[in-house]
Structure formats: C-alpha cells, structure tokens
Amino acid sequence: MSKMHVKFTLNGEEVEGLAEPRTLLIHFLRENLRITGPHIGCETSHCGACTVDMDGKSVKSCTVFVAQANGADVTTIEGLTNPDGTLSVIQEMFREHHGLQCGYCTPGMITRVHRLLQEHPSPTEEDVRFGIAGNLCRCTGYQNIVKAVLAAADQLNAQKEAAE
Template sequence: MAKTHVKMVVNGAEVEGLVEPRTLLIHFIREQLLLTGAHIGCETTHCGACTVDIDGRSVKSCTMFAVQANGTEILTIEGIANDDGTLSALQEGFRQMHGLQCGFCTPGMIVRAHRLLQENPNPTEEEIRYGIAGNLCRCTGYQNIVKAIQYAAAKINGTDFQEAAE
C-alpha cells in the first residue's frame, strides 16, 4: 500500500513521517514517534485511554487516521509537564489526591482534564464529572480523579484547595 507523508506539531516539536492511509493516529504516535503515554484500550472511542488534544479539542486518537491529523498541533501526556520538567498542576493533583491506581486511564484522563480546565478554569464537581464522562476508569471510582482536577483548578487559579467534606 502506498504511504502518505504527514507533518504535524506534537508537544511543540514539528514531526513528520510516512504512514499508510489506514494507520490510526494512536499507532503513529506510539510506534513512529515513540510517545507511548497515550494508551490503546478499546479502539472504539469508548474508554478514552488514547485521548490527545488536537488543535484545542480532546480527540480519541484510536479512531482518527494519522493522515487526518496532517497539519495539526497535538498535545499528548508527554507534553503536559511544565517547561522546566516539573509536574503540571494536573499531574501534581493526580499525585497528591491519589487520582490513579493502575494508571492505564491516567494519561487520557489528564489530557482530557487539561482541555476541560482550558475551557472552564473553575469547574464545579458536576461539570468535572460531565467533562470527563468520555474517559473510563475501572479502578478509582472517580472521586479522587475529581478531587485531583479540583486541586489543579485551585492551584492554577491561585486559590486554596478546599477538599469537600465526605
């Protein structure tokens, strides 16, 4: 099968490669770019483990072809950390609030939460739960994921994180 040349910006760096037209974006990211943070879960867009940010939108990369991403700007979990390499507010929140267990959903969950906080810097618990509804977690029960996102929002906004009484 003939290959197609693709070029995009991933985590701030211009990248290019040759792909078969049927190559899924998640496979291009993991296999050619060697960015293995985004996971392959269901390959049907149901789990969200493969979530990346493309041109300011959360996208499930398991059902998008790499050729469709040609010319776009993509942010993966590897690009979420601060420029100096320290943990972003979201990564710190997931660590401090124990927002992960097995970690399989975590990269996609953090990338989705990043976009959520870009769109709504001070979401309510209900808005967070709705915002991450397309990303499944089989381990945590979501409560600590919500706390992690609330923690990050407070840190980004320069306010004190007030953990809700349970």
C-alpha cells in the same frame, strides 16, 4: 496501499513520517514516534485511554487517522509537563490526591482534564464528572479524580490571579 507523508506539531516540535492514510493516530504515535503516553484501550473510542489534544480539542486518537493530523497541533501527556520536566499542576494534583491507581487511564484522563480546565476554568463537581465522562477508569471510582481536578482548578486560578 501507498504511504503518505505526514507532518504535524507534536508537543511543540514538528514531526514527520510516512504512513498509510488509514493508519490510526494512536498507532503512528506509539509505533512510529515512540510516544507511549497515550494508551491503546478499546480501539472504539469508549475508554479514552488514547485521548490527546488536537488543535485545541480532546480527541480519541484511536478514531483519528494520521492523515487527519497532518498539519495539526497535537499534545500528548508527554507535552503537559513543565518545561523543566517537573509535573504540571494537574499531574501534581492527581499525585497528591491519589487520582490514579493502576495508571492505565491516567495519561488520557490528564490530557482530557487539561482541555476541560481550559474550557471551564472554575468547574463544579458536576462539570468535572460530565467533562471526564468519556474517559473510563476501572480502578478509582472517580472520587479522587474529581478531587484532583477541583484542586488543580483552584491552584491554576490562584496562579492566574497572582500573575494579574
């Protein structure tokens, strides 16, 4: 199969490369671009370990062809840190509230939460649980993840109010 040229924005920078059109985005990110934050879990879109943000939507990169990302704006966990390299509010709240254990699901979970808090800046516990339902965590029982998301929402809203 012939390779195609793909070009998209990844974490704010243009990237490009050659890939077979059937190459999955997760494989292109990890193997071609050496972006290892998104993890390969189930490869069926059930676990969410591979979640990235593409054109303003959470997507499971194990079910997106790299050809579909051509021209897109893609953000991974690596693109969510602050410009100075410090943890984002969401990342810091996951750390502070012990919202992770083994860490395998964490990059996909945080990337999903990033989009969730843009969609619902003041979520309820029910909103959070529904919003992260497509991202599985086998270690935490979700209690501390939910606490971390609600704390992040509170902090982000306080920052927004202070800036206004």
